[in-house]
Amino acid sequence: MQFEQTGQLADLEEPIGFHREALELTPGSHPNRSALLNNLANALLAQFEQTGQLADLEESIGFHREALELTPGSHPNRSASLNNLANALLAQFEQTGQLADLEESIGFHQEALELLPGSHPNRSASLNNLANALLAQFNRTGQLADLEESIGFHREALALTPRSHPNRSASLNNLANALLAQFKQTGQLANLEESIGFHREALELTPGSHPNRSASLNNLANALLAQFEQTGQLADLEPNRSASHSNLANAVWAQFEQTGQLAGLEESIGFHQEALELRPGSYPTQSGLFNGLKNALLAQFDRTGQLADFEKSIGFHREALELRPGSHPNRSLSLSNLASALLRQTGQLADIDECMSCFRDASAHATASVITRFRYSRHWACKAASLCHSSAMEAYQYSIDLLPHLASLDLHIRQRQEALSRARGLAYDACSYAIEAGQFDKAVEFLSTGRTVFWTQALQLRTPLNELQSVAPYLALKLRTISNALEATSAHDGSQAMPGSLQHIRDLEQEATHRRILNKDWNDTLEGVRKLEGFDGFLLPMSISKLRKASSNGLVVLLNAADSGCDALVVTQKEVKHIPLPDLSITTTQCLGDILRMALSSHKAHLVLGVLWFTVARPVIDALDLKIKQEDRDIPTRIWWCPTGPFAFLPIHAAGVYEGDNPKCLSDYAISSYTPTLDALLALPPPKVLEPKMLAVIQPEIPGDHRLDLRFTLEELRMIEQHVPKTWLTKLGTKEGPTYVERVLSLLPEASFVHFACHGLQDLVNPLESALVLGDGNLTVSKIMQNPIQNASLAFLSASETAMGDEKVPDEAIHLAATMLFAGFRGVVGTMWTMHDEDGPEVVDVFYNHIFGTNPESHPDSTKAAEALHLAVNKLRTEKKVPFWRWVGF
Known part of the structure; x- marks a missing residue:
């Protein structure tokens, strides 16, 4: 068809007329009628994709259904007819958002694939179609299994399309888009880098006259924009200027954020408005366009102070939210965007309350990724704390509760470490806020559950099950079996270079899927155990009443450094005592560690120990009224230090002034030991x-x-x-x-x-x-x-x-x-x-x-x-x- 080469609508209208005429001349019993129906339906679908006229799409689906009825299970064209109808139903889902259309599309694609053996020339196209439908289902429901299955099918499809194949660029684009979605779900940079590589290869295969070149540019623009958001490198934005209106608008806005040029902001608003005008009112992606336009309008309001821009932006925020139902995975984004916009309001308490409510709902949105929910919950905590809002403590608790899910056991070790690096500083900030609020018990709990997440999870897999064995031996056996399997499958760190073989990639993806299933079984089994009498707290974070028992063999002193200041918390059997460290800041603790590493044998290192004496050791000694030992046989007080953050790199035990006429040091007053957590002191x-x-x-x-x-x-x-x-x-x-x-x-x-x-x-x-x-x-x-x-x-x-x-x-x-x-x-x-x-x-x-x-x-x-x-x-x-x-x- 000439249209496929030129992309001109005029080259499509004439063939549709010929297809209609041919169909009218072909009776229902004619052996070629199903082929004619498919041809006309495909042409109408192509016309819909150009014009957006729903009538064309509905007519296409009707003809495809009739064609399928004429191709029984043994018919050689049945797989093609199934694929065609499935593609049209997917297009209708993308237009209306009706999940029934998507589910029917996936079913037809699966049936079509079963009819095509590995050597069939159409298998790669069928794989791509099914993978695209599964990706659409993931985008709607947020189920990671759909995304993983989609990527697997896309990889298989790509392996069946050599470089000379006319569909290779489309296959590359599809796989790259799925990998970009996986990056946004898991935060793994390897997915993003692989996505960009595939998009670049796809672009090389679409010359300037190719009708799919704009789509390739658009896709690459999305991936590069994601990379810019990760790296902040302005160079990542440059290729985006040839992309579609919406993505070009996003890129220009991001460039404005870097350069501050108002002209770029105005250009972004123009592109967003033009893109919005090109979408009908019910178009599912219109909510995304609203989000882009309102962000640009808010930025313009910040620069110009024009209240009209602000009011328009809030309106677009609310419209975008209405277009994303409760199950939509991007509803959390709309909620967060509305919350951020409301923060710019006049300071009315009602606006702040609505803002925090939006952040709360965004953080709790079940179909959003854990990374997304964690980002919003932490933003909620930060904003609530800065505004002294009553929800701040709840926000910090919610963020900390998400940490085991952020570094879930379905990830390998390096991925869990990378995930936890996103949470750096959370426990310290939460502790500091609780201290300011006078809730010292809660401050200790925040430090206990918000740190050492990696080791806590690892140790849970080896927890003794003797008590559970005596009550529910089946659950004990099940937990032990799952924990052994999880420990074995998550032992590697994922740092091995990835060979190019499809089989190796499949093995890694199957391993990831296996871990995900095991992790779900682990969590489901834990829920079952916690329903047993006396096991309601099984493997849950310890309360302060239990944590205090860690001080049975000596005082426990937690050291916390946050942007708001440094503090010591002394845990005893009866209470938690707060000791402020006013002469120390988080920046100073970091500098002390740097000095010590660079100048261990120099005089500067003596200064570090002196600073630690005056800013940490002596305030603790004074507050606890510790006395220097009088005789050699006297055993000094035992202190368990639990240093957090930058304190972990400092030799607190050696704090002292060792020069001059009156040397003094911590070891004269106490025997120091270190513990990573209070839980470790409670081990059997x-x-x-x-x-x-x-x-x-x-x-x-x-x-x-x-x-x-x-x-x-x-x-x-x-x-x-x-x-x-x-x-x-x-x-x-x-x-x-x-x-x-x-x-x-x-x-x-x-x-x-x-x-x-x-x-x-x-x-x-x-x-x-x-x-x-x-x-x-x-x-x-x-x-x-x-x-x-x-x-x-x-x-x-x-x-x-x-x-x-x-x-x-x-x-x-x-x-x-x-x-x-x-x-x-x-x-x-x-x-x-x-x-x-x-x-x-x-x-x-x-x-x-x-x-x-x-x-x-x-x-x-x-x-x-x-x-x-x-x-x-x-x-x-x-x-x-x-x-x-x-x-x-x-």
Whole structure:
């Protein structure tokens, strides 16, 4: 058809006339009537796509239905007839928004695909059609399964269309659009980058005269605009200027946001208005056009102060909301946009209340993606807090409650870390707001549930089920089966380079689908458990009444840094006490960490410890009325520090003034330990064993680079041998027992105590590859995580940087010390940075002497680990007089 080459409407009208005439001359019993009906129906559908006249579409569907009736199941043209009718019904759904049309379309597409074997030349087109219909269903219902299925079909369709195939550009565009939708749902940049790549390839296949070139440009514009919103790179906007009116308007508006040029804003409004005029009143996408136009009008109001622009914008907001029913996944966007617009009102309480109500509804909208809901709930919390609105506490709680869903177990490890990076600062802000409101208990709960989400979820998969087993053995077995499967499928980090084979991509997508199903089963089973009497709080965040019990073995001090200020919260058995830290800001804490990393051995590092003394340690000591110990036999007060955010990178335990005539330091007043959460202090003690097992692993020589040899690790091992009975001790790293990764992994599950004296590697790009360096390779975090250790009691990591976290997600860091806690050890001794080799034996001697006691046959007491380390470090500091940078990292 000439129209397909030119895109001119005149070239379509004449064939329609000929098709009608041919149909009139063909009786109902004629064998070619179904083909003629299909031809006329397809031409009418093409005319509708050009003119938007519903009569053409309705007539097309009628002819397609008649054609289908004339092609029984065995007819060779039935699959084509099914596809044609399904496409027309999809077009009608896009026009009217009636889900029945979409469901019927998907059913016909599925039937058509079943009639086409893998070698059939029309299979790729049928796959594309079904995938497009599923994508439309996802866009309407928000069901991720539809999107994943759509992407799978699009990939298969693309694999069947070689570069020379005339439909390859369309197939590329379809897959790219589906991947863009997946990016918007999951926030995974890999989806966006793949989408842009496919759109660029599609554009290369559509030369300037191609009728689909404008669509390709339009699609690429959407993807580049999404990339701009992520990166803020103005260059991403430039290609958008050739796109459709609506997307061009969005791009010009985004460019205005970067440049502030009013001319660009006026141009955007013009494009939006023109695009809106081209859509009939009931057109489903008109709500999106309203959203674009109202944003531009609001921006113009902000620049010019013209109230008419503001009133028009609010009107468009309300119209857009009316066009998106309750089940529409983009209704949350319209609600959020209306809320943001209402914030610009005159400050009337009714407007603010409506604004917060819109934010609340947007955050709770069931068919919106979790990423979208979280973004709106956090925006709600921020605005409510800034306006001192009564809903602020509710908004913070809602945002924190969404975190486990944001980093859901259906994501692999790296995706969960990326998702949690979006929540950075939320728990600190929520805590700070609760403190300002005088709700100190709630502040502790916010910090407890809003941090370490990654590790909390991981530990839940290994939670003991003994009590549940006695009440509901079937549910206990089901939970254990699902948790084992989830742990196995989510173990990798998704960082492997993705080969181009379709099979590999399918495998990854099937794995993601499997995780999603497992995650749903996990959550459904948890709901069932919580319906049992006495299990209503099973694996739910602990209340403050339970969290206070964490202070049974010492005071717990949480340190919080937010934009509004820094605070300490002291948790005791009876209450939560607030200690303001007025001389410290979040910026200062970040700067202190930077200084310490850059100048560890310089005088500036002394200054850092001094600042920590005056701004953190002394205010806490004064508020708690702690006294310096008078005699050597006196045991100082035990403090469990729970540092959050930038505090996690600071050696609070070493705070002090070490120069001058009157030195003073925290260790004179208290024995310091660290805990990632209050929950960790409530973990059950390890089971009693008659004969503890200790695994000592040293690596005195580094193959290939003897400059890195750790000669003093042999002396460390000798010190361990002096305090640990031979029958309890397994040694690796000697000539008789070299350190092999697999050998260590085989021995770990039986160990009560482990001691590693070797180099450690911290990989911030790929945390699962952080490792202890052994003789034949690296003992990585990922390998340790896969080995739960039933009798684990205490781990000593006499290696470099075993407790150093990631600045992007300080409370979710995957480092070696945290991994040992996850593996089951109740206590871990780690280092914040590289330790000095010759200090190892000194520390180990004092440490294990205190743990194992003077009687070598006595049962070791791992609860004395903090006292033991305190004594060992004090010996380095006061007796050995080593430079402070050598002891401060312990």
